[in-house]
Every structure is written in structure tokens, then in C-alpha cells.
Amino acid sequence: MPEMPEVEQVRKTLAPHIEGKKILAVEIMLDRLIKYPSPEKFVEGLVGKTIRRVGRRGKYLVLETTPEQQLIVHLRMTGALIAQKAEAPAPSYAKIKFTLSDGVTMWFTDIRTFGTLYLVTNHDTYIEGYETLGPEPLSAGFNAEYLTPLAQKSRKAIKTFILDQHIIAGLGNIYADECLALAGILPIRPANSLSSEELVRLCEAVNAVIAQGIKNHGTTFRDYKDGEGNKGDNQNHLLVYSRAGQPCKKCGRTLVQMKIGGRGSVYCENCQK
Incomplete structure (x- = not known):
């Protein structure tokens, strides 16, 4: 998607x-x-x-x-x-x-x-999901001060937590894996187990990963095309997504995959704590 x-x-x-x-x-x-x-x-x-x-x-x-x-x-x-x-x-x-x-x-x-x-x-219909979107990455409203109190109240796996569009608008499976890899956070950890320092690092990683995706014109594995019919290039710059069984780009350890909330998740057991 x-x-x-x-x-x-x-x-x-x-x-x-x-x-x-x-x-x-x-x-x-x-x-x-x-x-x-x-x-x-x-x-x-x-x-x-x-x-x-x-x-x-x-x-x-x-x-x-x-x-x-x-x-x-x-x-x-x-x-x-x-x-x-x-x-x-x-x-x-x-x-x-x-x-x-x-x-x-x-x-x-x-x-x-x-x-x-x-x-x-004139707002004559309610679009479920659209009306309740949270702040976007790279916006003034998205920061650790915003995210911390919400994370402290949640026992969900941190990956499931950041995929919630009510929490962060626009983040999906690809970029969630990438954000957690860049921040060095294990995707299965409960959101309320993250320290203040880790949540700051996570916010910085979300912004960095989204900015990279935009710079590289999006990620195309199969179907995605832009408004002119062109494919993206970000698939050539990913840390973990769709790279299960391949070496981690940071430490060389083999990346593993597991299901979290029904979604495939790839991570490094050595770099992500």
C-alpha cells in the first residue's frame, strides 16, 4: 500500500x-x-x-x-x-x-x-479513518512531547502502536520496519516499555526515514507509480524491509522475520533491543 x-x-x-x-x-x-x-x-x-x-x-x-x-x-x-x-x-x-x-x-x-x-x-459526509488522522511525520505537531504520553499508556507492540493512523498519519508497514531499525528498537517491545530517550530517537528516526522516502521518490516493489507513471527508487536504500535472511547493513547479522499484529516484520536481533 x-x-x-x-x-x-x-x-x-x-x-x-x-x-x-x-x-x-x-x-x-x-x-x-x-x-x-x-x-x-x-x-x-x-x-x-x-x-x-x-x-x-x-x-x-x-x-x-x-x-x-x-x-x-x-x-x-x-x-x-x-x-x-x-x-x-x-x-x-x-x-x-x-x-x-x-x-x-x-x-x-x-x-x-x-x-x-x-x-x-461542505463536510457533508464522514470518512472513517480520514477524520481522525494523527499528526504527520515532519510536521510541527509530531515530536517526542506528543508521542511520549500516548506511548506510556499503551501495551501494544511498538510497531503496532506506530502503525495506528490515529497516532501517526501516513506510516505503513515498510516505513515502520525502517524506523524501528534506524532507532535500534525491537518491534515487538510494548510501547510503554520505551524510555524517554528511546522515544526521542524513534521520532527522529521516523522523520529521517520518511524524508529519505520522499527524497527517493517513494518505494516501488511491484505496483506503485507516481503521477507521471514513474516508479520510485527507495527500495534500493532500505535497511531491513523485505530483506529477511540477508545480512544487517550495520552489523552483518542475518535479519529475521516474524509476524506482529498479522504483519510481516523484519529486524536485526543484534542491533534492535
Whole structure:
């Protein structure tokens, strides 16, 4: 699933192509991707509007058409928003076509069709998960002073704790493994067992790992592409994720894998305490 760095890369690459463009037509090939309102009202609400700004909140893309209306897109596992010239052939797995002014077409593609789209006007619907997002990495609101009291109240494994979008917005399985590896913290440890020093180190690691992911244009193992259809490069810079059985880049010990909260987790038994 695309995480904060991947969605931010989509935002950055999509914005120059679609900001300021008028939506001339919308064609929906798979109705169930539209979660609110009805597909008919979704089309009616967008046609004639101009995409004023492409923003992001956590793992959600937010396309603002008016101060009162936003198109909110969650890519889920394999969704993508891609902008291209109108004469270019439709990309694979195209599910929604947005015909824009100035010869631009924006496509929503999705292999596994888990993506979701909402057209929200004057906050007329509640999007579960979106409304309760915590602060993002690299934001002023995310720091050890914020995280410490929450961690002290939780007995969850620290990896499960930091994956909670109510706690930290935008963090997923890839970057959680990387953050804990960089901070030298065992992912199975209860959150309330971490010292103040370790929580400071963890916050610093979260910011560093997310910044690296953004710098490297996201992580692509299979399906992820940015707003121009390009893959990321961060998969070539990972410390532990998807490297079980390989040597730790810090100490050379073989990395191990275990399930934590139903998710595969890779770590170093020597470096992570």
C-alpha cells in the first residue's frame, strides 16, 4: 500500500499537470470505487469545476475544486492517479477517466480495485479513518512531547502502536520496519516499555526515514507509480524491509522475520533491543 512518501510523490508529480485545469468530463468504469456520493452525483459535482490545488493528508490525496469541495482519494493497495496527454492510450487497469482542459487526461487506475474516492462538499459526509488522522511525520505537531504520553499508556507492540493512523498519519508497514531499525528498537517491545530517550530517537528516526522516502521518490516493489507513471527508487536504500535472511547493513547479522499484529516484520536481533 502506498504510504506517505509515495502519496506525497504522487501529489508533487500530479500537481503541475492538473492544477488550474477544468474538468470537462468524468467517465466511471467501476461504480463501486465511488464511495460518496452516488456515481451520478459524483460526475455532476465535478464537471465544470477547476482543480485549484492538489494536497495530501496522511495517505490521502485531496484535490480541491472550490473552498467548499474536495475530491478525496485513497489509493489503498494498487490505486494510482496518472496525468497524461489526451491523445495517449489509456493506461492498464484504467477505472476512472477525468477529461481536463488543455488536452490533459487524468486516470485513476487500480489493479485490485480497493481504492476509494469521495466527493465531499461542505463536510457533508464522514470518512472513517480520514477524520481522525494523527499528526504527520515532519510536521510541527509530531515530536517526542506528543508521542511520549500516548506511548506510556499503551501495551501494544511498538510497531503496532506506530502503525495506528490515529497516532501517526501516513506510516505503513515498510516505513515502520525502517524506523524501528534506524532507532535500534525491537518491534515487538510494548510501547510503554520505551524510555524517554528511546522515544526521542524513534521520532527522529521516523522523520529521517520518511524524508529519505520522499527524497527517493517513494518505494516501488511491484505496483506503485507516481503521477507521471514513474516508479520510485527507495527500495534500493532500505535497511531491513523485505530483506529477511540477508545480512544487517550495520552489523552483518542475518535479519529475521516474524509476524506482529498479522504483519510481516523484519529486524536485526543484534542491533534492535
